[in-house]
Amino acid sequence: MDETYLTEAIILNRQPFREDDLQITVYSRDRGKLFLVARGGRKAKSKLAAHLEPLCRTEIMVVRGRRYDYAGSAVSADCFGLLKSDLEKINAANKAAKMIVGSVKEGVPDEGIYNLTLDLLNELNRGKLKPTLVSAFFTLKFLSRLGLAPELYHCVLHREKIQPGGNRFDFARSGIVCPKCHASTGSLPEMSHPVPSLSKESNLPISDNSIKIMRLVLQQDFGQLKKIKTGVKIEQEISSLVDKYYQYAIG
Ligand SMILES: [Zn+2]
DSSP, X not given: OOOEEEEEEEEEEEEEETTTEEEEEEEETTTEEEEEEETTTTSTTOHHHHTOOTTOEEXXXXXXXXXXXXXXXXXXXXXXXXXXXXXXXXXXXXXXXXXXXXXXXXXXXXXXXXXXXXXXXXXXXXXXXXHHHHHHHHHHHHHHHTTOOOBOSBOTTTOOBOOSSSOEEETTTTEEEOHHHHHHGXXXXXXXXXXXXXXXXXXXXXXXXXXXXXXXXXHSOHHHHTTOOOOHHHHHHHHHHHHHXXXXXXX
């Protein structure tokens, strides 16, 4: 009575489960996030575990069970070897995996998220862009997939087109606030947020270059973004703004 199906999935993480088993979290192309048990996966000679390494793309035969679904067999298709030889790249990929584990619902397919994750692993593997940037670009695109893209063209308060100079990224209001509105926000009620430690910095300055790059990131896919040239300062600015916005948006 067991039902089985084959799915292509990216292994997000795995952890010990029961005495000999592993619990694996994957993001599959056609079924979204899944929790699977790999029987005997903790045994030293487990062939199954060798094909269920985190941050690999794998074909998995899933066996549906009453309490758990099992990875019946698996064949890894791509393990992104160049990515795995660089700690900074591994950290960037793990950060993305953690976001997916923490913020998407189980069993809800979204091929856009699947392809975005694959793009991230391929980009880190190719190494054209710095891992910090790849990570920030992924975060921005991922938030956009979840319907949380920030407004980067019009002031979120008075709705007019953003002009160069003096703008701020307002995390609670999900977008750019122009200098005029920022100067007058003293009279506006503060946006409250469930993360109190962040409330002091509900907005930060954003440079014109960062605005331009973030717009491009939301319009183009990773393949097109590799031509983007930035300095360390812009990289840090984008990375820090996007991280803070993620905390605000996801909480
Ligand atoms: Zn304004």
